[in-house]
Amino acid sequence: MLEGQVAVVTGGANGIGRASALRFAAEGAAVVVADLQQSAAESVVDEIVAAGGRAVACSLEAGSREQNEEMADLAMSSFGRLDVLLTAAGISHGHYSSGDLEAEVKRATRRMEVAEQPGQAFLDIELDDWQRVIDVNVTGTFLAMQAAVRRMVETDTRGRIITIASIAAKNPDAGPTAYTVSKAGVWMLTKKAARELASAGIRVNAIGPGYIRTNMTALIHQIPEVEDRLMGQVPMGRVGEPSDIAAAALWLASDESAYMTGEILHPAGGYFTG
Numbered sequence: 006m007l008e009g010q011v012a013v014v015t016g017g018a019n020g021i022g023r024a025s026a027l028r029f030a031a032e033g034a035a036v037v038v039a040d041l042q043q044s045a046a047e048s049v050v051d052e053i054v055a056a057g058g059r060a061v062a063c064s065l066e067a068g069s070r071e072q073n074e075e076m077a078d079l080a081m082s083s084f085g086r087l088d089v090l091l092t093a094a095g096i097s098h099g100h101y102s103s104g105d106l107e108a109e110v111k112r113a114t115r116r117m118e119v120a121e122q123p124g125q126a127f128l129d130i131e132l133d134d135w136q137r138v139i140d141v142n143v144t145g146t147f148l149a150m151q152a153a154v155r156r157m158v159e160t161d162t163r164g165r166i167i168t169i170a171s172i173a174a175k176n177p178d179a180g181p182t183a184y185t186v187s188k189a190g191v192w193m194l195t196k197k198a199a200r201e202l203a204s205a206g207i208r209v210n211a212i213g214p215g216y217i218r219t220n221m222t223a224l225i226h227q228i229p230e231v232e233d234r235l236m237g238q239v240p241m242g243r244v245g246e247p248s249d250i251a252a253a254a255l256w257l258a259s260d261e262s263a264y265m266t267g268e269i270l271h272p273a274g275g276y277f278t279g
């Protein structure tokens with residue numbers, strides 16, 4: 006479906022980004038796998054190349070304008086064009102490090118204690134935590150979009166951009182405060198960019214996943230009561246897989262969604278229908 010095209014995937018080293026990078030490559034795209042975790046990004050590139058595809062790894066701090074521009078330049082210098090951008094780099098809180106489950110368990114224990122004191126969870130939000138979430142999730146998405154759009158416009162490419170928001174963009178119960186605010190920001194940014202870029206032939210859509218089995222949700226599956234409660238809220242009765250999101254991303258990246266822009270898809274097993 007993406008034969009001869011070039012895709013850039015931020016957060017491509019793990020979870021949803023990794024699955025999307027693998028799927029795009031399997032569908033014929035050359036892929037730039039960009040992530041803070043350089044060696045994990047290189048492993049994804051190795052997987053793609055071993056399967057006969059084309060990919061390069063890119064070290065990316067999502068909040069850096071310079072590094073986002075370098076990422077877009079790498080797509081141009083390696084593969085000569087940039088057709089698709091998927092922004093999956095994201096954090097659930099300011100100290101999130103993908104794969105560090107021990108730190109997640111400690112943080113969750115602290116939060117459960119605090120939640121029992123009225124108003125304290127809100128008062129405990131640290132400014133640097135808040136700022137980091139906004140920097141990575143919102144500003145990072147914006148900077149990647151701007152870098153990609155610059156190349157798409159310069160080369161008159163009818164590009165497609167897919168942002169990864171969350172059900173938390175619309176449901177305040179689906180994550181911590183800064184996270185839900187950041188995802189609402191990603192969703193509004195998606196809508197705004199779709200309207201601004203339609204005249205340039207660039208389509209911009211979001212995916213707002215429900216609970217997907219990645220490092221970000223690994224904690225949920227450590228605590229059986231929490232897992233049971235959450236799965237009880239999902240009518241389809243199962244957690245989503247990263248491949249479920251990659252399939253939605255592929256559709257949005259392809260011409261099969263040619264008349265779609267400024268929309269959000271919610272692969273969430275029926276958990277969120279609003």
Ligand SMILES: NC(=O)c1ccc[n+]([C@@H]2O[C@H](COP(=O)([O-])OP(=O)(O)OC[C@H]3O[C@@H](n4cnc5c(N)ncnc54)[C@H](O)[C@@H]3O)[C@@H](O)[C@H]2O)c1
Binds near residue numbers: 020042103169
């Ligand atoms: N897992 C879910 O249930 C779920 C639900 C809704 C939305 N999302 C969103 O999906 C996206 C992908 O998350 P995931 O679930 O695959 O988790 P993940 O931890 O597996 O993947 C996130 C990736 O982003 C990278 N990253 C984090 N900070 C970065 C930075 N500053 N610069 C560059 N890369 C950075 C990480 O290294 C990691 O590879 C996130 O935006 C997340 O908010 C996830």
